[in-house]
Amino acid sequence: MNLHIETPLVESRPLSVLAGRRVWLKLEALQPPGSFKIRGIGHACQTYVARGARRFVSSSGGNAGLAVAYTGRRLGVPVTVVVPETTTDMARKLLCMEGAEVVVHGGSWQEANQHAQSLLGPNDAFLHPFDDPLLWHGHASMIDEVAQAGCKPDAVVLSVGGGGLLSGVVEGLHRNKWHDVPVLAVETEGAASFHAAVRAGHSVELERLSSVATSLGAKRVCEQALRCAAAHPVQSVVVSDRSALSACERFLADHRILVEPACGASLAAVYDRAPALEGHDNVLVIVCGGATATIDQIRAWGRS
Structure with missing residues (x-):
């Protein structure tokens, strides 16, 4: 779909x-x-599910993270989004509305991204905000x-x-x-x-x-x-x-x-x-x- x-x-x-x-x-x-973002994120998430992914992890508190959270809700796959402390209350609210687990870590996207990578388990898929074919x-x-x-x-x-x-x-x-x-x-x-x-x-x-x-x-x-x-x-x-x-x-x-x-x-x-x-x-x-x-x-x- x-x-x-x-x-x-x-x-x-x-x-x-x-x-x-x-x-x-x-x-x-x-x-x-x-x-x-939903175009690429949606395609990527469906591909990862077909490969066996059972959870999505993202490091974006912006539109990519929202697209992952939306996709996870639609597909029935849990989503964890790691956001930096600078992420707006509006963004956090929208992520929670989509049912994502929101983890706040670090003062920049780079720090949030490193933490997100450390959370990955064998059945998790990492969704990069922009660098993925x-x-x-x-x-x-x-x-x-x-x-x-x-x-x-x-x-x-x-x-x-x-x-x-x-x-x-x-x-x-x-x-x-x-x-x-x-x-x-x-x-x-x-x-x-x-x-x-x-x-x-x-x-x-x-x-x-x-x-x-x-x-x-x-x-x-x-x-x-x-x-x-x-x-x-x-x-x-x-x-x-x-x-x-x-x-x-x-x-x-x-x-x-x-x-x-x-x-x-x-x-x-x-x-x-x-x-x-x-x-x-x-x-x-x-x-x-x-x-x-x-x-x-x-x-x-x-x-x-």
């Missing part, structure tokens, strides 16, 4: 008029757990849906954090023989690990993360993201936190959908008419979603 839904593909009239080009939205924010394969299904709708874009705009979405979208483009469709990979200034890696020509670990877009908070992107950039036309775009937050509010007003700042990064590239969009008249934006930010938080971040 599919644990994700086929999400709407709609033309955004407000964004199309503003940007002076047709802007299509793949509304992954409407997935049951609130983000695109099963995830990329599942995420690629969103491009299959776009192809089935007969809507070939001139470019795809998406947010990049750890690189899982980028890796999945490029896989989807290739398996639909859309090798000529470029990807604009957008990050915020304080979490631009992909941009740093592209400039260096190899993966780079950021010293620290300073963006409010915590869902983009990977100090180092997965190696597959760099392989994708080498094998496919991928352009790195960096926007400010303020632009991402503004895009969240503008998108809420335009489409009545609230997304996290991580998703606001890709929307900001369109709202701000980024130069990278020039020459692309038919643009697809992956509205990746996010369930752990409230409008009050977004406005508070914008005032700080």
Whole structure:
């Protein structure tokens, strides 16, 4: 069974008029757990169950953890999610609502991840937030849906954090023989690990993360993201936190959908008419979603 839904593909009239080009939205924010993550996580979890897994362990207090918790509830498999102390009360509440056991450990994702690894037993499966071929394969299904709708874009705009979405979208483009469709990979200034890696020509670990877009908070992107950039036309775009937050509010007003700042990064590239969009008249934006930010938080971040 599919644990994700086929999400709407709609033309955004407000964004199309503003940007002076047709802007299509793949509304992954409407997935049951609130983000695109369920595509890859759901596929991975079902694969691990077929291999004998009897418990899922995750180290993400964000959207990946929520997708694991949702999947575990749907499949009747217990889930343990290890989150750092910085995880919001909202995220913890959502994880508990899905029936997951929530373990709070450490001051960063790295510490939570190490603890999660120490909990693994012989019948447990570990769900990485972004670095797993099963995830990329599942995420690629969103491009299959776009192809089935007969809507070939001139470019795809998406947010990049750890690189899982980028890796999945490029896989989807290739398996639909859309090798000529470029990807604009957008990050915020304080979490631009992909941009740093592209400039260096190899993966780079950021010293620290300073963006409010915590869902983009990977100090180092997965190696597959760099392989994708080498094998496919991928352009790195960096926007400010303020632009991402503004895009969240503008998108809420335009489409009545609230997304996290991580998703606001890709929307900001369109709202701000980024130069990278020039020459692309038919643009697809992956509205990746996010369930752990409230409008009050977004406005508070914008005032700080």
